[in-house]
Amino acid sequence: MxxxxxxxxxxxxxxxxxxxxxxxxxxxxxxxxxxxxxxxxxxxxxxxxxxxxxxxxxxxxxxxxxxxxxxxxxxxxxxxxxxxxxxxxxxxxxxxxxxxxxxxxxxxxxxxxxxxxLSKIGIESLSIEKYICSITNIKKWTDMNAQITVKQLQEIKLAGIMRIGAFEKIGESYQKLMEWGYNHHVLDTSNFKAITIYHDNPNITQISKVRHSACVTINKAIKAEGEIRPLAIQKGNYVIGNFTIDANEFPKAWKSLSVWIMENGYEFRDGDYFEIYLNDHETHPKKKFIVDICIPIEQTKTSNTKSLANNKSKTTNVSEKLDYHDLIAYMKSIRTFFINEYDSEFTFGAIYQGKKDFSYFSLTTEELKKQKLKFVIIFNHKKMCFSICLSGQNKSIRKKYWEMFKNSNWNHYHLAASIDESLSIMDSLIVENPDFEDMQKLLAQIEIESFKFINEIRAILE
The missing domain is CATH 1.10.10.60 (Homeodomain-like)
Structure with missing residues (x-):
């Protein structure tokens, strides 16, 4: 990473x-x-x-x-x-x-x-070095115990029984599913899989209240029958870790796969987290589980990199490779990403594309909306750069806060020379000369630099 x-x-x-x-x-x-x-x-x-x-x-x-x-x-x-x-x-x-x-x-x-x-038990402050040391140990364990791939899975139709807590009884659920599926001739015997889906995460929810479903693959649609109900793993991109582990190593395996995702620049996606069991551990010489642990991600790096390239021939001049419509499409993808990640906290404006020189969209919180303020992420098509600014609903609002910052000694970011000629109160350059060949990296840069600006301004205004 x-x-x-x-x-x-x-x-x-x-x-x-x-x-x-x-x-x-x-x-x-x-x-x-x-x-x-x-x-x-x-x-x-x-x-x-x-x-x-x-x-x-x-x-x-x-x-x-x-x-x-x-x-x-x-x-x-x-x-x-x-x-x-x-x-x-x-x-x-x-x-x-x-x-x-x-x-x-x-x-x-x-x-x-x-x-x-003792005087006080404290915890060692976080640092890059401490984090790297911890991650290095996890990586070593992962290298020894896992094979990791990134792939798109098609939809998997399942029959499942959901339980709350009581993980020790999951074997009973599988037994019921197998008998039911055999009697109803719905088991997918050509590509059979036993899968556990986790609807809650034990790190948040008490173990006794975690919802999980024991599932088996089926070859046709079914209707709910008692405690057995139809489920499905949705089509999408997943990081899949293949592990051969003891029963007590499952938490470590889940953690190592999450670390791998973070370290390799992928984005978590809301969706089903699940385990696919590939053996009967009772028949393994060392009683180990052979299991695929699957975590949904937004998209692969390869597909992201190609998303706006439009299969055009490579050239050193980015502006020649990406036309106006490509750039607007990318701005829309940035807005979609921000909405997916931060919809619970921000309200988003539409993409402005009235002129071919620049495009932008706004985002604001409920608190800032009361102050008639908003943040605006801007792409300058001529200068080929991304920036972010603090703006206001009208000129009088912009002038009010422009004067507030001008008369203070806080000068972390560029203050507009005059509010009469600017829609921006204060702004910051996010990315200069963006590399459109690596969309994943570019999106990460935009997110990081935007929230550096947003967090500092919010800390003052809210």
Missing amino acids: HSEIRQEYIKRIHYVLDFIEKNLDTELSLEKLSQKAHYSSYHFHRIFLIIVGENLNEYINRKRIERIASILLVDVKRPIKELAYIYGFNSDSSLSRSFKKYYGVSPTTFKSEGKKI
């Missing part, structure tokens, strides 16, 4: 960690924090776990306990019940159990002996 993309992952998680630290006494939901990181909640927890080494709930719980411990070190008179209430524990006894599990003593004992036990 390119170093700038790796740094962006860590930068976004750093931003979330700072936000958590400052807001431990407030509700810290997955949805809120994933929006802060500008990831979908569906994928945020995976990236957080890989980079931080703890799942989100564990991390927040630990930081709250540490905060309470640090308070007790300097204020022994502070009521434990009050601290439990402030930091989201159901009761002081609930806090006491969690506190003792972490520190080895109750909060009451910690009041008198805390300084002797």
Whole structure:
């Protein structure tokens, strides 16, 4: 993975960690924090776990306990019940159990002996070096235990039984499916597969509440019959990791495949995460599972690179290779990408293409909309560059905020020389001389640089 993309992952998680630290006494939901990181909640927890080494709930719980411990070190008179209430524990006894599990003593004992036990348990700050070290170890394990491919799968028709929790009973579900399928003559015997689909992820949902479906491939459409129902794996691009592993290595295999996706510049796609079992582990000499683990991705690098090239002959002059319609199509693909990733947080405007010199689209949050402000991502067709600006609904709004920034000492970005001649209040160059031969890399650059600008401006305005 390119170093700038790796740094962006860590930068976004750093931003979330700072936000958590400052807001431990407030509700810290997955949805809120994933929006802060500008990831979908569906994928945020995976990236957080890989980079931080703890799942989100564990991390927040630990930081709250540490905060309470640090308070007790300097204020022994502070009521434990009050601290439990402030930091989201159901009761002081609930806090006491969690506190003792972490520190080895109750909060009451910690009041008198805390300084002797320890001052404060902290966690080593994230760094590129620490992340690379952790990822290197995972890569070594992956190289030894997996063969990874990227391919497009066609739709797979399935019959399935969904359960909540109770993973140990999944064998019973497969047995029922096999008997039912055999009696109804619907099993796809020519290309039979046993598949487990995960509708929830154990890193977010409690194990006892995780929904999963045991499935078998079928050769024709079926109707629901009791607990057996029709399901399907949707056609699309997937990263597929083939593993030969022990039962206790499944979590490590899932994590290693997620790391591989991040390190190789692919984008997670919302869809079914599933396992395809390729053997009966009871017959394996070492009782190992041979399994394909499948994670949906947006698109392959190859198809992305070709998407706008239009099969034209190569030339050093990009403007000769991509005509106006190609560039508008690419702007539409950028807008579609932003909508897919950030629709829960931003409202998007249409592509403006009134002049052939430039095209753009806007995005804004509910909070900025109240202030009649918006961000605009612009492509200059003549200068062949992408930029982003802060703009306003009308001239008076633009002038108001232009004067605010002009009269401040904050000068991180270029301020318009005069609001009379500009729709921009403040702007930043995103990508100069874009490389349209590598669309995946270009899209990543646009996303990274856009949100660097957006996050800094939002921190001031919101």
